Amino acid sequence: MTRTAHHPHPTPSFPVYCLDWADDDTLLLGGGGGASRSGIQNKLKVAKVSKDGRDVKYKSEVLLSNEEDAPMTIAVDTAGKQLITGINASSSSVQEGSNDHCRVYSFSDTSVELVKGQKTITAEWSDDYPYQKLTALSPSADLLAVGTTDDKVSLLHYPSLETAIPTFSTDSELVDLDWGGPNGSWLAVTTAKTLLLYRVGSEKKSELELKQTIYTPSLDIVPAAFRSARFSRNAASPLTIHAVLNATKSAKRGAPRKAFVVTFGIVSGPSKAALTEEEKKTDEKQAKEGVPERSEKADSEEDVGKWDVVARREVGGKPVTVFDASADGKLLAYGCSDLSIGILDSKTLAPLLKILHAHSFPPTALKFNPSASLLVSASADNTIRAIVVPASFGGVSATVIALLLAILVLILALVLRSR
Numbered sequence: 001m002t003r004t005a006h007h008p009h010p011t012p013s014f015p016v017y018c019l020d021w022a023d024d025d026t027l028l029l030g031g032g033g034g035a036s037r038s039g040i041q042n043k044l045k046v047a048k049v050s051k052d053g054r055d056v057k058y059k060s061e062v063l064l065s066n067e068e069d070a071p072m073t074i075a076v077d078t079a080g081k082q083l084i085t086g087i088n089a090s091s092s093s094v095q096e097g098s099n100d101h102c103r104v105y106s107f108s109d110t111s112v113e114l115v116k117g118q119k120t121i122t123a124e125w126s127d128d129y130p131y132q133k134l135t136a137l138s139p140s141a142d143l144l145a146v147g148t149t150d151d152k153v154s155l156l157h158y159p160s161l162e163t164a165i166p167t168f169s170t171d172s173e174l175v176d177l178d179w180g181g182p183n184g185s186w187l188a189v190t191t192a193k194t195l196l197l198y199r200v201g202s203e204k205k206s207e208l209e210l211k212q213t214i215y216t217p218s219l220d221i222v223p224a225a226f227r228s229a230r231f232s233r234n235a236a237s238p239l240t241i242h243a244v245l246n247a248t249k250s251a252k253r254g255a256p257r258k259a260f261v262v263t264f265g266i267v268s269g270p271s272k273a274a275l276t277e278e279e280k281k282t283d284e285k286q287a288k289e290g291v292p293e294r295s296e297k298a299d300s301e302e303d304v305g306k307w308d309v310v311a312r313r314e315v316g317g318k319p320v321t322v323f324d325a326s327a328d329g330k331l332l333a334y335g336c337s338d339l340s341i342g343i344l345d346s347k348t349l350a351p352l353l354k355i356l357h358a359h360s361f362p363p364t365a366l367k368f369n370p371s372a373s374l375l376v377s378a379s380a381d382n383t384i385r386a387i388v389v390p391a392s393f394g395g396v397s398a399t400v401i402a403l404l405l406a407i408l409v410l411i412l413a414l415v416l417r418s419r
Helices: 092-096 279-289 399-416
Strands: 007-012 016-021 028-031 042-049 056-062 074-077 082-087 102-107 112-118 132-138 143-149 153-157 162-167 172-179 186-191 196-202 208-215 224-231 240-247 260-267 306-316 320-325 333-334 343-344 350-357 364-370 373-380 383-387
Touching: 016 074, 016 373, 028 074, 042 102, 042 112, 056 112, 074 132, 082 132, 092 102, 132 153, 143 172, 153 172, 186 224, 196 224, 196 364, 208 306, 224 320, 240 320, 260 320, 260 333, 306 333, 320 364, 333 364, 343 373, 350 383
Parallel strands: 016 364, 172 224
Antiparallel strands: 007 383, 016 028, 028 042, 042 056, 074 082, 082 102, 102 112, 132 143, 143 153, 153 162, 172 186, 186 196, 196 208, 224 240, 240 260, 260 306, 320 333, 333 343, 343 350, 364 373, 373 383
16 A cells, blocks of 8 residues: 655644635534533634645634533534534523524634524424534535434525424434535435435425435445445446444454445336335334335436445455545545545545544544545544645555566566576
8 A cells, every 4th residue: 555644733722523625725614512611612623724734724613611512523614614513502602592503614814703593493492402413504505404313404595594394303323424426416325234325306396205215235244334424426427325334243253343435326226116004004104203215206317326346445444433435536545444545546445545543532534635646534532633744645556467477477487487
């Protein structure tokens, strides 16, 4: 695998839980100590990262109340120079019914300022009160998907934050949200058990239709759970989804709990058959839970066919905690609880680069910049690591290997002939 330069940068008294890029050198960070008296301040920060990853300069920040939760998720509206995050209000405010946890902030090199907020959580106050852990802005930047720890998904119009589609529950633990697919109008809702592909109505964008359900595949005859999923951003490649699956138990006592990166692709065309009675019963059950139904008839312009595993790669002996795909769709990155960071080729899932001890604690966030020239990871160990992504990854080509083998055979033939 290729070697590259990578540089750790301390974030003193600031455990980072989320990050994203506004452009190739502007990095946004969120984190802190949460609602506690630890003295660790909750913050959102704007930083500039040099092209070689050696320098990180903090330009502006906003200090958040230590009676509120720390931000755990960030999405960026690059055109509007705004970031969207999730921050629960203080416990007293929540109990009074005031908790505009989905917040929009404007940012620049000189300031970070609150613009507005919206509430999607309706749960009653408790010691286990939910918080916003997932935020995904659509490619057209007019819809915002919000996921909370009570396994519910809300769709809001952006930038108004008005409700676009009523909040619905998922079948199991909600782990990821991502936009992609045809015209960027598909929403992947990933739970521990299933990968649900929804299409958002193209006219008023006020309808959500379930188009495909992908269940966890069998990997080495070991049960596994989804951890993350990303649509491929490569327009030149067939529609694919890259996902992380972590084994939920070891194959045998003492064996590692493996982690896999899997690519799902379309293996057959759309079915023209009507829904079966079993599928109808499933839809009825989901409808009662508020989950949008699938269509009765296939539409060749909307349905893309059956999905299945087309590639897989074991990437570790411990669970993967964070995952990302580059904007050009060529690279995948993951962070593992064994403290490593890795980069894979998205087409073949071949390992291209690996840093074995990137952090002291498992990575909490990971993101390529828009040009995929830098990859930054973060951790609760009060560090971020800037990794330079090589323009090309080294390795011996098949042609060179064939030439070396031919030379070796020729030398052996000459040696044998001289005897």
